[in-house]
Amino acid sequence: MSIDPRAALSALTTALEEHLIAASARRGEEDPIVEATFLGIIDAFEVYEEALFDAFDEVTPLVIYGEDEAGFDDDDSGEALDDDLDPIDG
Template sequence: MTAEPRAALSVLVSALERHLEAAASRRSENDPVVVAAYRDVADAFEDYDDALMDAYGEVTPLEVYTGDEDEENDDLEGDDLEGDEDERYIGLSGDDTDDLDFEDSEK
């Protein structure tokens, strides 16, 4: 884990860029390069969120879910998460979305 939030953010952005590159050059539905990049994004995000908490007592409005912990994954489109208990995805945290006012944020 990177303890400094700015450094953790940089690692997260790099992981997202590698994931984009892997997805753009994907050779099959379960391309191992894409799967690895996907997991790197989830790991980097968790490190960034932890660094924010440690440094500022803040978190992002996102959460990393694992397929075996959350039955709501059944609602996701695509086969990437089905049947793989180690797969994770990043989504809005249910508890944090209640206070968001998206209409005001677009003005």
């Protein structure tokens, strides 16, 4: 049974909104609500990507990075590496 891409997109949008709300009310660096909504975005995106592929044989240009691939300096400053900021040729 495949999921309707529109329903999956709606769930992804909701997950993003929930993360925004949690981030704006953050209670410390490792707020469990923010972390849960962060993971919720990942889950919702994966469902959307699969639904989009199943329905239309299409994917998004987005990629979910793991902790080791996040593109941040080793010093955890939160600043992206210059190599990760290449503009998209259009």
